[in-house]
Amino acid sequence: MIPLNFYLILAAALFCIGLFGALARRNAIGILIGIELMLNAVNINLVAFWRYIKPAGATMDLAGQIFALFVITLAAAEAAIGLALVIAIYRSRDTVNVEDVNLMKW
């Protein structure tokens, strides 16, 4: 059987790549894609922990998988809202570059 640490290291690698993507991009869509990568990395952790480790309460046994499903749902809502915001910004300012959207910047 594959050690749990392998999954955790894979998830850590994906999370860091996603973090880099979210920080390095200036395109709002690219930032959202980086966030999706980070959410996916968290999901691997949740499912891997369910598979390998006993949780505290007996009824919470399947919690890893169910939390992963909740995260997928939230990611869908987040992507929809984020992309709608990008479209709204593009309509009013003709750009998706986050540097040009600095009206609320101090």
Add this chain to the structure above:
Amino acid sequence: MDLIVFYLFATLAVIAALGVVALRNPVHAALCLAVVFISLAALYVLLSAPFVAAAQVMIYAGAILILFVFVIMLLSPGVDQGAGALKWQRPLAAVFGLALAVELILVLASAVLPAARGQYTPERLAQIGDVQAIGALLFTDFLLPFEITSLLLLVAMVGVIVLAKKRVRS
């Protein structure tokens, strides 16, 4: 055998994820993202969580990715040109990403994690059915989060319609 499948899909996922952040053309990045999603679905099957794998393919690769591709095609944001006003943004992002990666890998490589198992082992799930067990838990122990999620999806739907619809100028 398991290990070969794991290495195959893990390297595929990491290479595709690097493609997602490195490729300057947003369409190429989105296509790399599809590869990441599908190799992660394969890893969920390897972790004996077939329902999560199916949800991953349907919702991530099916719905979310299509949404991204749609918006990219609609707005055609163009190719990301090098450094902008913040010259140090990319190097600094790389430093932060690498620092977190080193930190996490150091911790995880030395961590000893217990291996006790709960009552829903893969063998038992195969007996009672993966989807049945998840469904039963969603409507009993996780009923409140489930209902809140439905409310959240409703709010997101209304919000998206309000944000993305064309304003009628009066």
